[in-house]
Amino acid sequence: MPEQILILDFGSQYTQLIARRIRELNVYCEIHPYTSAPDLTEDIRGVVLSGSPCSVRDPEAPNPDLSRYLGRVPVLGVCYGAQLLAQQGGGEVLPATIREYGRARLNHLDPASPLLRDLTIDSQVWMSHGDTIKSLPSGYNIIAGTPEVAVAAYHVQGQQTYGIQFHPEVTHSTEGKLLMRNFVLDICGCAADWTPEHFVDSMVLALENTIGPADQVILGLSGGVDSSVAALLLHRAIGPRLHGIFVNNGLLRQDEYEQVLHSYKDLGLNVRGVDASTEFYAALVGLTDPELKRKAIGRTFIEVFDREAQKVDGARWLAQGTIYPDVIESVSVKGPAVTIKSHHNVGGLPEKMNLKIVEPLRALFKDEVRQVGDALGLPHNILHRHPFPGPGLGIRILGDITPQKVDLLQRADAIFINGLKDYGLYDQVWQAGVMLLPIQSVGVMGDERTYEQVVALRAVTSVDGMTADWAHLPYDFLADVSNKIINQVRGINRVVYDISSKPPATIEWE
Ligand SMILES: Nc1ncnc2c1ncn2[C@@H]1O[C@H](COP(=O)(O)OP(=O)(O)OP(=O)(O)O)[C@@H](O)[C@H]1O
Ligand SMILES: O=c1[nH]c(=O)c2[nH+]cn([C@@H]3O[C@H](COP(=O)(O)O)[C@@H](O)[C@H]3O)c2[nH]1
Ligand SMILES: NC(=O)CC[C@H](N)C(=O)O
Ligand SMILES: [Mg+2]
Numbered sequence: 108m109p110e111q112i113l114i115l116d117f118g119s120q121y122t123q124l125i126a127r128r129i130r131e132l133n134v135y136c137e138i139h140p141y142t143s144a145p146d147l148t149e150d151i152r153g154v155v156l157s158g159s160p161c162s163v164r165d166p167e168a169p170n171p172d173l174s175r176y177l178g179r180v181p182v183l184g185v186c187y188g189a190q191l192l193a194q195q196g197g198g199e200v201l202p203a204t205i206r207e208y209g210r211a212r213l214n215h216l217d218p219a220s221p222l223l224r225d226l227t228i229d230s231q232v233w234m235s236h237g238d239t240i241k242s243l244p245s246g247y248n249i250i251a252g253t254p255e256v257a258v259a260a261y262h263v264q265g266q267q268t269y270g271i272q273f274h275p276e277v278t279h280s281t282e283g284k285l286l287m288r289n290f291v292l293d294i295c296g297c298a299a300d301w302t303p304e305h306f307v308d309s310m311v312l313a314l315e316n317t318i319g320p321a322d323q324v325i326l327g328l329s330g331g332v333d334s335s336v337a338a339l340l341l342h343r344a345i346g347p348r349l350h351g352i353f354v355n356n357g358l359l360r361q362d363e364y365e366q367v368l369h370s371y372k373d374l375g376l377n378v379r380g381v382d383a384s385t386e387f388y389a390a391l392v393g394l395t396d397p398e399l400k401r402k403a404i405g406r407t408f409i410e411v412f413d414r415e416a417q418k419v420d421g422a423r424w425l426a427q428g429t430i431y432p433d434v435i436e437s438v439s440v441k442g443p444a445v446t447i448k449s450h451h452n453v454g455g456l457p458e459k460m461n462l463k464i465v466e467p468l469r470a471l472f473k474d475e476v477r478q479v480g481d482a483l484g485l486p487h488n489i490l491h492r493h494p495f496p497g498p499g500l501g502i503r504i505l506g507d508i509t510p511q512k513v514d515l516l517q518r519a520d521a522i523f524i525n526g527l528k529d530y531g532l533y534d535q536v537w538q539a540g541v542m543l544l545p546i547q548s549v550g551v552m553g554d555e556r557t558y559e560q561v562v563a564l565r566a567v568t569s570v571d572g573m574t575a576d577w578a579h580l581p582y583d584f585l586a587d588v589s590n591k592i593i594n595q596v597r598g599i600n601r602v603v604y605d606i607s608s609k610p611p612a613t614i615e616w617e
Contacts, residue, residue, distance in 0.1 A: 108150040109309065110297055112136040113176075115144055117159030117169045117187050123435065124276040125155055125185065128287045130475065133299040137470070138435055141169050153181040153295030156188025158274065162238055163190045163200050170195070181267035181294045183222075186236055189270030193261070196244035203239035205255070210234075210279065213259060217250035220262060222269050224289050232259070232273035232280045240272065267294055303475070303482040307340065310467050314344035317465065318424060324465065325416045326426040328353045328378060329497065330367035333428030333468060335489050336480040338376055340467045341426055343483070347377045349426070350419045354411050356404065357384025357510070358499030360524070361517040370486060383411045384510075391501065391508045397617035400508070404498040416462075425462040431472050432571070473571070493538045494572060502617040506545035516543040518596045519562050526588045527566070536578045539566040542605070542616045550600035559600035562592065567614055575609040 112129050116122045116138050129136040136155075139145055154176045161168040169187075173195065176182055184192040190200045213230045216223050232253070240258040243249065251260035251271070260271040269290070275283030291297050318324060324341060328334045328351045341349040351371060355364040364380065371378040390407040394400050416422060468476055480490050496502055500520070504512050520541040527533040542563040550557040564585070569575035589602040605612075 108148070109135045109301055109305075110150050110152050112153045112155060112291060112295060112297065113145065113151045114138045114155045114157060115141045115171075115188075117141050117157050117161065117191075119158035119160070119185075119187065121274055121276050122157040123432070125157060126431075127472065128276050128284060129155075129291055130301070130472065131284070132288055132291050132297075133301045134291050134297040135301045135470070141171050144171055144175075147175050147179060151180060152297050153183070153291065155290075156182065156184040156191065158185055158235070159187035161187065162202075163187065163194045164202070164238065177268055178266045181290065182269070183290050184268075184270040185276070186272060186274060189261070189272055190236075190238055190240060192263075192268065192270050193240045193243055193247065193258075196247060196263070198244045198247065199241040200238050201241045203237060206237045207234040207239075207255060208236075211253040211255060211259075211273065213251050214254055215249075215252040215259075217248075217262075220250040220260075221293055222260070222262065222271075222286060222289050223250060224293070225285055226282045230282045232275070232283070233277045234273050236272060240270075269294075303478040306471075306475075306479055307343070307482050310340055311343045314341060314465070314467060318345055318348075321421060322348065322423040323419050323421045324349050324424040324426050325419055325422050325462070326351050326428075327412055328367075328371065328376075329428075329495075330359075330363065330370075330489065330492070331428075331495060332473070332476055332480060332485075332490060332492065333430055335371075335485055336476050336483065337426055337428040337467050338371075338378075339374065339480070339483040339485060341465075342374075342376055349377055350422070351376050351378035352412060352415050353378055353380050354408065354415075355380065355382040355384055356387045356408065356499060356501075357513060358387065358404070358501040358508075360495070360500070361521040367489075370489060374485075379415065381411060381415050383407070386411060387501075388508065388510055393507060395506045397502060400501055400617070401498050404501050408497075423463060424465050426465045426467070428468055429466040430468050430476055431470055434469055491534060493533075493536070493540075495540075496615060502615050503540055504543045505616060512543055515560065515596060515598050516541060516562070519543070519592045519599060522591045522595065523564055523588050526584065526591070530581075530584050532580060532584065535568075536566045536580075537569040537575065538572070538614060539564075539578070541565070548601045552600065557600045559598050561601040561603065562599055563603045563605050563616070564588065565605045565614065565616070567609070569609075569614075572614065575614055577604075577606045577608060580604075 114125050114136055126136050126138055194200050210231050211234045243261055246264040247261045249258055250262050253259050256272055262269050275286040326338055338351055368380045387407050390403045394403055477490055500513055500516050501508055523541050544561045546561055547558050548561050566578040567575040568578050592602050
């Protein structure tokens with residue numbers, strides 16, 4: 108067990124950011140909902156209490172017993188966390204006369220406080236609260252204030268317990284990182300040794316110990332970052348006893364099936380390619396509804412995968428590329444997020460096949476997965492590949508799917524993606540692709556009337572795909588791509604560029 112900081116989540120929109128800030132210090136941390144707060148174990152070096160949309164004045168608000176932590180390990184309450192500690196200790200929390208959202212400046216700082224070491228007077232901090240701590244219990248001493256908020260930070264005498272009203276985890280708190288560093292490294296005494304290399308060594312060891320010496324492991328490979336990194340870790344631990352399966356669903360990009368298989372073989376992975384295109388096309392005949400298409404693709408995927416997996420003798424485990432945001436989403440205070448689009452994965456297989464699940468990336472954020480992939484020698488083209496949806500081109504062909512339409516879209520898509528690479532724009536956009544629209548438009552080519560398909564180019568900037576803006580690509584580039592598509596792809600006579608942000612649009616059109 109690596110040393111870690113425990114984050115108790117009270118439902119703040121910033122809880123994940125607290126984790127990000129701590130991980131950036133090379134310290135491992137975990138988020139747990141306050142409703143299932145774990146007992147103190149030796150590896151827990153400190154606890155952070157998150158903010159919350161609730162008010163501590165509400166009798167229904169989260170109010171867990173924190174005595175198992177207080178005075179035993181350092182505790183940092185952030186916003187709601189600070190208000191909660193103050194109230195539980197007998198202090199008073201009241202609605203603020205003015206609600207405070209946005210920037211504030213610390214005009215009073217206790218220079219002797221280890222939490223505030225090296226912070227500067229007038230430091231900008233980010234506030235987001237409607238309640239305020241009116242009076243502190245005895246033994247709770249103010250260590251920072253702003254012109255509006257007398258109790259911007261406090262320390263509990265005789266303990267390493269702190270409360271802060273502002274949010275050090277957001278980048279707008281300019282010295283927030285420093286404060287987190289003071290807490291995590293100095294006050295909690297963490298070693299800052301949780302690096303990608305460290306992760307690889309300890310995970311490989313853990314996998315060796317978990318997976319029996321004769322056990323075979325199956326892993327669906329998608330060519331994406333997560334499953335590829337999971338494969339490399341498992342390969343280090345168990346070599347050829349890892350059986351990768353890469354399914355061609357007939358909805359991949361042009362030449363992708365061959366290229367990805369080739370990269371995997373170069374990496375020494377034991378991977379089997381399964382071309383099931385015709386099976387997928389058959390399952391999709393006549394389907395036009397996006398969710399029905401997704402379901403048909405998901406179902407066929409499971410059938411194919413199941414069949415192939417049965418061929419592996421002695422299979423005991425199904426490996427998955429689950430990453431930390433997937434885990435948080437399913438256990439968060441707010442519960443599993445509502446389904447906007449049903450994402451396909453290999454879920455549902457384990458019960459059916461009686462396999463145990465192994466998820467080596469469960470604890471990592473996406474950028475950490477990339478760092479681990481880098482440490483394991485994953486080639487740049489996989490490591491920095493744009494995300495690509497599991498149902499692939501199936502949700503980029505609006506309406507029903509035929510092999511002819513796939514071919515048309517693959518050719519237009521290749522021109523766009525290769526263009527982005529040639530112009531040095533590929534790494535500047537988060538995701539890009541082409542949508543084949545279910546309409547025809549009139550054109551004129553060589554004095555002749557055409558009546559052909561329209562495609563829309565989509566390129567977005569984003570951090571995590573949750574929100575996105577359309578990429579402001581240069582006009583010259585767009586002109587070049589448009590020309591090439593119309594001239595080279597027979598059947599397309601019009602190209603448009605999608606300038607919608609998410610929300611309210613989504614990245615994919617279906
Ligand atoms: N063509 C495929 N062949 C085999 N397995 C696949 C394929 N596509 C997806 N999978 C499996 O289903 C999982 C979910 O796919 P999806 O693309 O939704 O995941 P992801 O989170 O984007 O992960 P990745 O980065 O590995 O693509 C993958 O991690 C992989 O195990
Ligand atoms: O594996 C997947 N199965 C799906 O059904 C699916 N739908 C959308 N996406 C990808 O998710 C991100 C956000 O997409 P949207 O803005 O369209 O919801 C983008 O990266 C999309 O490509 C999917 N991935
Ligand atoms: N960001 C927070 O934690 C806010 C706490 C509480 N809901 C308030 O408004 O004061
Ligand atoms: Mg993927």
